[in-house]
Amino acid sequence: MAAPARARAVARVLGGLTAREVRALAGRRNRPPDADPGRERARAVRHALEELGPFYVKLGQMLATRPDMVSATMISEFEQLHDQVSPLPFSDLEPVLETELGADWRGRFRSIDVDKPLGAASLAQVYRVELDDGRPGVVKIQRPGIAALMRDDMWLMRRIARVVGKRTPDFTEVIDVEAMLDMIFDTMEPELDFTREAENMDAARQVAAKFDLVAVPDVVAATPRVLVQGMAAGRPVRDVQPGPDDAEQLMAAGHDVFGFMCQSYFSERVFHADPHPGNIFLSADGVATIIDWGMVGRMDRRMSMSLLLLLISILRNDGSGAARAWIELGRVTPRGDVAGFVGDMSRLVPKLAGRSLGDIDFGTVLTSALGFATKRGISTNPMVSVLGKSYANLEGSVRLFAPQISLTDVMGQNLRRIMQQMLSEEVNEEQLAAVALETLLGGGIVRNWRSIADDAVSRGLTVQTSQIEHRRSRREDRADARAAKLRHSLVGLGAVALWLDHRRRLR
Structure with missing residues (x-):
């Protein structure tokens, strides 16, 4: 669907919301006394976002974290946003498998359950397979045309953001709508290309290896529109019923999941943006497997x-x-x-x-x-x-x-x-050398005194003594300040060097 056509489709849905508001205002006298117009409005907006598809669902989920932009009632509704749709027949998706994996794509699996998908969202459907080595796995297939639709939505929202920015400068001074949308686009981009999702999984698996009770499924094959991976063991945590005998094991798993995410946030600086209860599986032996690395x-x-x-x-x-x-x-x-x-x-x-x-x-x-x-x-x-x-x-x-x-x-x-x-x-030999040199050059102590001498020579005896003394005094003050900064920097560098030496000795 071309971008202008998508704009018309979005306008139709939003127009329906407007018409609903008009009808609600017209019938407000007949409204039951216990009715909550704000809640009804928020629910209608949520349904509209779900109808518009994955980009708008993700946008609504982001808005659920922004009490500065939407009301508390809207937030409580947006927190319930889900991207689940009626599944397409497998026959509609098989051409994608043929294009991405080849006409003999069935030869990659011992079996595939095409009757009922494990999951059906507006972006992709997931099916259970048995891999050629006998292991259970899943194949994720992108819905036909969905990538183009998402990019049309991004184009449309960029245009809307520019209009909003021009008309509400005070608002955009505090909330940069265009920057927020760009961030959402960058975050969602791997969902449109499964090879990038596979790269995210490979990187996350290396981090997960540092934790006993965290796992990431292995990638078997990846193309832009098809992802084949191992099956996550266990059940989604939303379906787990913890008992008193499981408390110690589950606490250990919880600690490792939090530790893994802390490592992702602060050390790797690349993190799973949607670890909801359907994306974390718990096995019988307490291992938490984190899936769906598109966002x-x-x-x-x-x-x-x-x-x-x-x-x-x-x-x-x-x-x-x-x-x-x-x-x-x-x-x-x-x-x-x-x-x-x-x-x-x-x-x-x-x-x-x-x-x-x-x-x-x-x-x-x-x-x-x-x-x-x-x-x-x-x-x-x-x-x-x-x-x-x-x-x-x-x-x-x-x-x-x-x-x-x-x-x-x-x-x-x-x-x-x-x-x-x-x-x-921050602290290694190369970094220390760079900081030390930048500090020495930036301090400019030698350069400062040379500039005084050069200036005095160039002006010669025609420069009055009082002017020379005045400039010298000012430059000396600046030099003293820079020297003090340099001393502080070198003291800090010395402390770091001692710390590095201590680490070497421990090794």
Whole structure:
């Protein structure tokens, strides 16, 4: 479907919402006294997003983490968004298998159950197979034409975002709608090309190998529209019924899942953006397998450090520190009220320290901080929406089978490894040499005195003594300041060098 045709289809659905509102206003006198118009409106919007397809479902799920953009009623409805549709007949998908895997695609499997898919979403359908080596597996097949449809939706939303940006400059000063959409597009791009999803799985599997009770399915074959992988053992955590005899095993699995995600957030800086209860499977021996790696978030080193500082500040019951770390995630706009935001966070953070998942929803806390920031004129990096969605889903999943896990305990167990990896990135021989040289060159002590001499020679005796002394005094002051900075830098470098030497000795 061409982009203009898709725009008409979207307009038809949105026009239906508008017509519904008109009818509701006309019939408000006959409305039952216990009716909730806001809830009815939110439900209608949710159904419209589900009708429009995967891109709008993902957009709604992101908005569920943005209390600064939509109401609490909308958020509660958007949290129920799901991308499940009536399955296509297998005959509609078989041409995709032939195109991607060849006419002899059946020879890759001992068997395939084409009667009933394991899952049917608007983007793809998944079928159970027996691999040629006898292992159980699944094949994920992209629906015909869905990639083009998604790209049409992205084109349309970009145009809408530009219009919104021009007409509401005060709003977009704090909430960069175009940047948020670009981030969503980048996050969803692997869902349109399964070879990229396979790459995400391979990278995640290497991280999972560091944890005894976390696994990622192996990739058997991948093309842009077909993905063949091993079967996840066990059942989705939404179907797990934990008993008292399983408590110790499930707690261990929960700790490892949280540890794996902490490693992903802070060390790898590439993380599963949608670890909802249907995407984490638990086996009988307590291994948690994380599936569906199409939607992955990525952040840079500065953002991961700021996020880690935010969580540490929360764990230390430091509201002011949490506020400063949050500001590092974005920027203060000209109308920003930093003092007010610090006050907001100082009232919020004491409610969280040392509490377990069963007692508090940290994903909700993250969105609360986002609401405070926007209200106070502090623009936040749009990746926080993806992080909020990821963390809220992770929390909800682990809560189902290990509700007594304390984030404080998990962070304490993983913090040392995360900090060691961060330090190893910042502090190595090459980095030390670069920092030292940049400091020496940037300090400019030698250059500063040479410029004084050159200036005096070039001007000769025609320059008045008082002018020379004045310039010399000013430059000497600057040189002293730079020298002090240099001394501090070298002291820091010396401490780091001692730390590296200590590490070598331990080895």
